[in-house]
Structure formats: structure tokens, C-alpha cells
Amino acid sequence: MSITPASAQTYEELPPDLEERAQRIYSGVMCPQCAGQTIDESNAPIAEAMRTAIKAQLRDGATDDAIVDSLVQSYGEGILASPPTRGFSLLAWLVPPLALLLGAAAVFFTIRNMRGRSVTEPAAAGDGGSVVAAPGGAPLPFDLVDRELGEDTHAAEER
Template identity: 45%
Template sequence: MMRALLLSALLLAGPAFAVQPDEILPDPALEARARDISAGLRCPVCRNETIDDSTAGIARDLRLLVRERLEAGDTDQEVVDFVVARYGEYVLLSPPARGSSLILWGAGPLLLLLGAVIAGAALRRKPAPPEPLTEAERARLDALMKD
């Protein structure tokens, strides 16, 4: 019984966000859009943490900025474009694959393929089996083993 209560409490709690109550918009539709946008924006000072998950001051500023832009009537893409124009593509958790980021997108699969080729070549190169012992070597080995 106690285990069931604990499990249900954990399931109902939902994810923990750093969004403060004073940041939440009164319009549920706008707030939902703000959360969707925030899920794709990275905190500039935290590594791979969304602005909703981060407690950093800059993340709070970005959350407020997103909500201000939405209240001003911007579309979701206009909000994202505005944030990217101010902070660069680094704030996108999934930056588009173009320009210099193509190198980053292609480096992983390329290195994996290169590693597979090197591993295949190393496995194919089996050492040659040793030559069998001559009669003189076998006799000497037998003599050493008896001593």
C-alpha cells in the first residue's frame, strides 16, 4: 500500500522545472507555447540544460524574454529567431545542420565508419602461424625439459 502511494506521488509530481510562479503567463495557451519553445532552448551558461530546467539568472532572463515576445504577438519561430539573433545558434539544443555545423553533424558517423574500417583491417591481419620446430630444435627442447 505504501509503495503504491509513493509510486503514484512520483508519477503525479511531473518534471521539476526552474520556472518560478511569477514567470508563468496567465493565458494557458501562451504558457504552453512558451514551454514548447523553452524545451528547444539551451541555457547559455549550463551544458545541455533547457532554460526551463536551469536556475541560472540568464536562463530566467531568457524565459522572461520568450514570454514577453509571445505576449507581443510573435510567432514561435519569430521568438526563436529573436533569441538566436541575440545569443547565437549555441542556444538551440538542436541546431540546424548547415554551414560549419555540418562538420559537427558528420564527424560522429564519419569517425564511427573510420573506426570500423581500422578494426576490420586489424582483425584481418592475423599473424602467420609459427614454423614447426626442426628435429635439432625439438631434440634440444626435449633435453632442456629433462633438466
Template identity: 40%
Template sequence: MRFSSLLLIALLLSLASPTGVFAVQPDEVLADPVLEARARDISRNLRCPVCQGESIDDSNAPISRDLRLVVRERLVAGDTDEEVVDFIVARYGEFVLFNPRVQGVNLLLWLAGPGSLIVGAGIAYAYTRRRSLEPVADNGLSAEEEARVKELLDR
């Protein structure tokens, strides 16, 4: 019983550990810790073209490995972080960016959410304002209804 419990715990721990820990291979890591930190920061913000939901830093796909190596090569060559990202975007498009740039066509996407919220709030305000200004029709009770109410109240 004790062995099976330990085996179960080991299995659960292996399933609970993040898979991205093993994505960056030891042969990819730069000797300079400052450059490596910059490379990891850039890699976390680039989407894997194959996995689409993971960054190239977390993905085990071969294309992600190639992109991680390209990022490191560009940093070693002296490129700034923006130049490295521009280099990758020029080859793969803005799809590889987890946070698209706020320019061009993307500006429409960035403004669509807040714009929809403002338009919706304006429509709701206009609707409630119009409803509050409408007079409430008070037709009163008919003679028959008044007699029935009086009868019910007298009981």
C-alpha cells in the same frame, strides 16, 4: 527521537525535490494554456547562457528569466516556434541551442562521431583481414625439443 526523524525526512525530501520547479515564476505564466505549453517546450530546448548546463526553463539566473519573458512576448506577438528560436539564436548564437542545427559548421560536428566509428571499424576490419591472410610460420621443433617432449610424455 520521533521529531528528529521527521526533521531528517523533511530535510531529505527538500533536497530531493527538483530545483527547476521554482524557476518559472507565477508572473511569467501566460493565461493561454496552449501558448504556455509552447513557451515551456521552447524554453526546455534553450540553454541558459550563464548556467550552460540548464535550460532557461530550469534556471533561476536573471538572464534566463529575461529569455523566458522574451519567448512569451514573441509567442503572444504571433511568432511561430521557429521564429522565436531564430530570434533568440540571432542574439545569443547557436550556443543557446541544446540540439544544434544540422547545417553549416555544425554538420561537421554531427558527422564526426559516425565518421570516426566508420573509419575505426574499417581499420579494425583491414587489420584482422591482413592478420588472417598472413601465413603462420611453422618451424617445427628442433631435435633437442622433440627429445625433451618425448621424455616428458613417457613419464
């Protein structure tokens, strides 16, 4: 008969199927003491205590959902690594994809609207003139300057 310390039982290995379930639970539960870490990643004493409690519950035959529910009852829904897909938390799942879709639609329509414009539209309201374009379609620089100054300096240079 050998005497083993009580702490030896807490570090006892779980059977592979229970260990896999434990790891899945660990990665879905946030450490209440560490910012942004799950209990799987944390070395805090409370995370170690939570892992030990989860292993004990798994050995006792508790289901994954029952274990997670008991943690939520103790610590609140903020203990979950991903928000639940019901109620107000559903917005955390719906808003980001909707924002991306709306942003992509805005970019698409803006580009489509910009492509539809021509460089040779009337120069000023009411004068009926047009901007002279270079072979690539870009306006010639001196014509833009003339329009801004309200003069025809280029015509004077050609004389």
C-alpha cells in the same frame, strides 16, 4: 476592481498549446550564464527573464522560428542547444557518425586480417621449418622457446 502586482502577469499560465510551444523553445535554448543547461533546466535570473520574454512573445502571436531567431540575434548561434545543420556547424553532425564508421571498418579489417593468419607459418625466413602446433592449433611452449634460443633442447630431452 482589484489591484494585482505586475509580477503576477509573468507567472500567469499559458494556454496548453502555447505552453507546449514554450517548453519546446526552452529545451532548445541554452542558458547564457549556466554551463551545459538549457533555460528549461536553469534557475538563473537570466533564464527566468528569457522564459518570461518567450511567453510574452508567444502571447503576442510570434512564431517559434521568429522567437528563436531573435534569441540568436541577441546571443549568437551558441545559444542554440543543438548546432544548426548548415555551414561549418554541419561538421558537428557529420564527423561523429563518419568517425564511428571508419573505426568499425578498421576493427573489421584488422580482425579479418588476424583470422587469416595461421599458426603454422614458416618459423624463420629461409629455414623452411614450421612451428609444431598443439591439437587446438596453438604452438607448443617448448617449441617457441627453442625457436627463440636457436636450439633444439626438446630433441635432446627425448633421447
